Amino acid sequence: MSEAISALVRDGDSVAIEGFTHLICFAAGHEIIRQQRRDLTLIRMTPDVIYDQMVGAGVARKLVFSWLGNPGVGSLHAIRRVSEGPHATLEIEEYSHYGMVGRYIAGATNLPFYPLRSYYETDLPVANTRIRRLESPYGDGEVYVVPPLRPDVSIIHAQRADAAGNTQMWGLLGAQKEAAFAADRVIVVVEELVDESVIRADPNRTVIPGLIVDALVVEPYGAHPSYAQGHYDRDNTFYVEWDAVSRDEAQLRAWLDEWVLGLSGRAEYMERLGPEVAARIRPTGSALAGPIDYGTYR
Amino acid sequence: MSATGRYSRSEMMIVAAARELAGQRVCFVGIGLPNIAVNLARHTVAPDLELIYEAGAYGAQPARLPLSIGDPTIVSGAIAVMSMADLFGLYLQGGLVDVGFLGAAQIDRFGNINTTVIGDYAAPRTRLPGSGGACEIALNARAVFVIMRQSSRSFVKDIDFRTSPGNLGGSDEAAALRAAQGWSGRGPSVVVTDLAVYHFDEDGEMRLDLLHPGVTLEAVREATAWPVRVSAAMETTPPPSTGELHLVREVLDPEGNYTR
Numbered sequence: 001m002s003e004a005i006s007a008l009v010r011d012g013d014s015v016a017i018e019g020f021t022h023l024i025c026f027a028a029g030h031e032i033i034r035q036q037r038r039d040l041t042l043i044r045m046t047p048d049v050i051y052d053q054m055v056g057a058g059v060a061r062k063l064v065f066s067w068l069g070n071p072g073v074g075s076l077h078a079i080r081r082v083s084e085g086p087h088a089t090l091e092i093e094e095y096s097h098y099g100m101v102g103r104y105i106a107g108a109t110n111l112p113f114y115p116l117r118s119y120y121e122t123d124l125p126v127a128n129t130r131i132r133r134l135e136s137p138y139g140d141g142e143v144y145v146v147p148p149l150r151p152d153v154s155i156i157h158a159q160r161a162d163a164a165g166n167t168q169m170w171g172l173l174g175a176q177k178e179a180a181f182a183a184d185r186v187i188v189v190v191e192e193l194v195d196e197s198v199i200r201a202d203p204n205r206t207v208i209p210g211l212i213v214d215a216l217v218v219e220p221y222g223a224h225p226s227y228a229q230g231h232y233d234r235d236n237t238f239y240v241e242w243d244a245v246s247r248d249e250a251q252l253r254a255w256l257d258e259w260v261l262g263l264s265g266r267a268e269y270m271e272r273l274g275p276e277v278a279a280r281i282r283p284t285g286s287a288l289a290g291p292i293d294y295g296t297y298r
Numbered sequence: 299m300s301a302t303g304r305y306s307r308s309e310m311m312i313v314a315a316a317r318e319l320a321g322q323r324v325c326f327v328g329i330g331l332p333n334i335a336v337n338l339a340r341h342t343v344a345p346d347l348e349l350i351y352e353a354g355a356y357g358a359q360p361a362r363l364p365l366s367i368g369d370p371t372i373v374s375g376a377i378a379v380m381s382m383a384d385l386f387g388l389y390l391q392g393g394l395v396d397v398g399f400l401g402a403a404q405i406d407r408f409g410n411i412n413t414t415v416i417g418d419y420a421a422p423r424t425r426l427p428g429s430g431g432a433c434e435i436a437l438n439a440r441a442v443f444v445i446m447r448q449s450s451r452s453f454v455k456d457i458d459f460r461t462s463p464g465n466l467g468g469s470d471e472a473a474a475l476r477a478a479q480g481w482s483g484r485g486p487s488v489v490v491t492d493l494a495v496y497h498f499d500e501d502g503e504m505r506l507d508l509l510h511p512g513v514t515l516e517a518v519r520e521a522t523a524w525p526v527r528v529s530a531a532m533e534t535t536p537p538p539s540t541g542e543l544h545l546v547r548e549v550l551d552p553e554g555n556y557t558r
Contacts, residue, residue, distance in 0.1 A: 020353050021368020067430035071366035086421045096429040098386035118434040120479050121463040127419045171373045172353045173381045236365045287374045
């Protein structure tokens, strides 16, 4: 992880650590904090606790997003501290969910914009003038369009990949695929490294081809306190407890010292969390998909 | 918990919201209070309700009430799991969603919603979460249900920021724009609060139809920043049944995350 971040994430970059609640790569965010990157533009549909930690640690200049909060809990206080009032220091560029998805698609497919039926009669295009209105060339009304989004780096967490970076995931897919194809550089982080034959046995599940992957990191539990479907559960207790930590600047600093800056990486982080947390986030049971027969054709 | 007799105002609100979903088929579930109301409906008045979670699940059957709407329990056993591009494009914008169920920080008499900022956008007093999918849900779901706690700070004369359009300045304007701009939706249809249940009248304005037990009209007027319209046929909301309360307390939210 240290090597991948060091080689591929630079000061001033735009960075998307995507994953909609699911498969959010906290391990990569922590490594970016440890390596003290600065002036990053952080991109995520839902900034979540990981960007609260990164903004709190001072890596970011700007935030691009569509929903800002700690899901089911409340606010991201470190982000609020630098984005409210007349002396806000964090630059904000906001869209809606479909607007962000459309931006990634336009970026990934080399289009100048993405049209959508959203934003009509709202204040969002006033607040963000990059959301624009366009007359349909076919004469049937107006749509709103959003500009392409091409992150310098997208960081995608997934269940498994082979050594060439061919990546499979299941469960909620968010905009992981679109964010990866839109990016200049792609880091994939997986729970498990598998043989190429495992990937080829179920090609429908491949979301990101090794073709666009610049670095592959194998990092079990790399998404905690987010989750990896079938591997470990979302650590809701962590999300609830984060609220108090993030409310208080001193507590946040102490947390970053203890859990990020004071550790060498994810293995040490998991060791420190201990068996109690590992037990807490173990799935309560198994839910296997039935086997699929693709057939052979010689 | 502000208990009114044997149940709290929050419990009454959740139960009243769930009942409004009777007869609906496809419901897009927002974060927070909509999540518990919709799951209660699935266990009571709307067993065939298909839940769509914006995180990318259709026909979800959560085995526990998730804290977040992106929980793994909405995936296991769902009918379909898809990318958000497919969800927002094919399902929502394609016009397949009957009800979009939203929360709100501020709402006005015409059901326009703010979830973005309190105060000036450039230097907000309070930074709220923003749109998420709410803006496109409000425009493209056939009907929009809102569930929120009511006070003179949330039921306001003018919202500070229009995140999700309701009936704009009234039903005529809203209907004309919906037709001209090809929105799939017909706009807001019900607002459920901890005090009352409102539907929208022919002018596109909120009308109080059901007053929760133990709540006075005076209390509603104090908690509304405009002169609220009250239906001539106003009734008292039937209190939560034992079965509804059992589901909320024992099955859906044993830790009280939603009913506090």
